[in-house]
Amino acid sequence: MAPSKDRQRKLARAKYERQMARRAVRERRRRRILAGVGTGLAVVLVAVGGAWIGGAFDSDRDPTTEAADVCLWSPLDKADNPERTDVGTPPGRDIPQTGTETMTISTNQGAPITVSVDVASSPCAAASFTHLAGKKFYDNTDCHEILDIGAVHCGDPSGTNNGGPLYTFYDENPPALPEPSPSAGAKPAVLYPKGTVTLFGNPAGNNGSQFLIFFKDYAPTTDAPYSIVGRVSGGLDTLAKIGKIPTVADDAGDKVKPKEKITINTLTVGADAAATAAPSASAQS
Template sequence: MASSRDRQRKLARARIERRLVNRAKKIRRKRQVQAGIGAVVALLVVALGTVWLAGGFDKKPDTPPNVVAGDCAWTLRTPDEATGIRDTGNPPITPAAKAGTRTMTIATNVGQIDASLDLDAAPCTAESFAYLAGKNFFDNTTCHRLSTNDFVLHCGDPVGKGTGGPSYTFIDENLPAASAASPSASPAATNHYPAGTIAMANPGANGSQFLIFYKDGSALPPNYSIAGKVTKGLDVVEKVAKDGALDGEGKATSDGAPKTNVTITKLTVGDAPVASPSATPQSSATTTASAQ
């Protein structure tokens, strides 16, 4: 009997030991799983924290921080006296008018040039001209460049170097339609800018600088935003072009400073839009204004 009880005790003890071993294994596996989960959570917390610190959860702006956008978008730039970028603020993002035309008067030391700005096709360009004119930005600035190759008088830079402008730029408007003519076509066949056209001078980054085309047939590509057209006084520009241009050494050139100094004494833009289009650009044969 004693031996039978001993065997039973041994079996019972063995069962208890197996249960203890199995329980220890389960506890060990649970701790391992918990440790693994903890490590993963820790890694996720670190990763999410890194993304948060880097601004990954910040609300993304609809436009870059240096752009003031609405109907018009003005890209702000830092004023710099060395290059002639003047602190002007930025025009309203909603143009005062989007239909008809607006008169622009360019009074110079050699005569007056009247123009119309196209509000239908270039409302933001017209708004920029009006805004800067209201700040007297163009007053006492020189038309610093004449190109007898491209048939343009280049104006609107406050420092006369081709680098100046307001403390904002804006994108292109009213680009001329690209010509379907063959590459061998004559300039006259790809006349994107008829005589009297007023276009912005810096494609993709327009500011205050503008071009007055005084003759048909310019070979410039269709990259320049057309703001409007001269309605009276184109002969003033034609006379300046006839006198030619000078290089930095005072020698005659096809692209340089006008031999005849041209200073804008006052540029104004009419307050109210004109419903009907202005007259077509005039040449010296039809214009009634004369150089002073």
């Protein structure tokens, strides 16, 4: 047993010496920084240096003690975004990052539309939908546009394209554009097949609550402007019905406003979705 204990002591000592060496380097760096800054900044850096010496940034700390943020939610100023609603922000860490989740959208147009949300590829989008659904953010709101690219536009209670929560987040899962075909007559690739659900950022890449559901294939020719969240797994008949609703000009003169209201009665995610899907379907039959 003695050799084993000696080896353990040597390993512990070596680890301790490595820690002390790293701390000595940090202390020298801290002193050089403090020597070159003004008095005001020095006060701040002293506090940071204290954290260094205390091992706050020690790489040997147990990584399980402090999880890293998975998602970054960028806050918005309500004064600059009057159409947006403050419903807090989703958690930035300890969120699901694997598998799929079920989102159920009950509308006034028929049986519920169910969506398989790709949590593995879009964990932050999934977390945002879950957070907003828990706040009943989408309930009793209208899908205010039917776009000529073959998608219904939902998730903006203001109906202005500027509504949403008081935060934004980045694209996670935009499809990759294929290499240009050498054939002059080649058709562009379908990047958003029928049933695809994407985020809708305004401007692009600044996502919130708005989303698109494609009721026909879409093959963009220049870029892939929408980040994919998941696919419709049920309710395609309802989606097809929505896609046939005629449009009229909106206040801006664009022919995108549905002639018939498309109202989201409820939008639920996860366990709540499973609990509400069956009664919603019977209510719409």
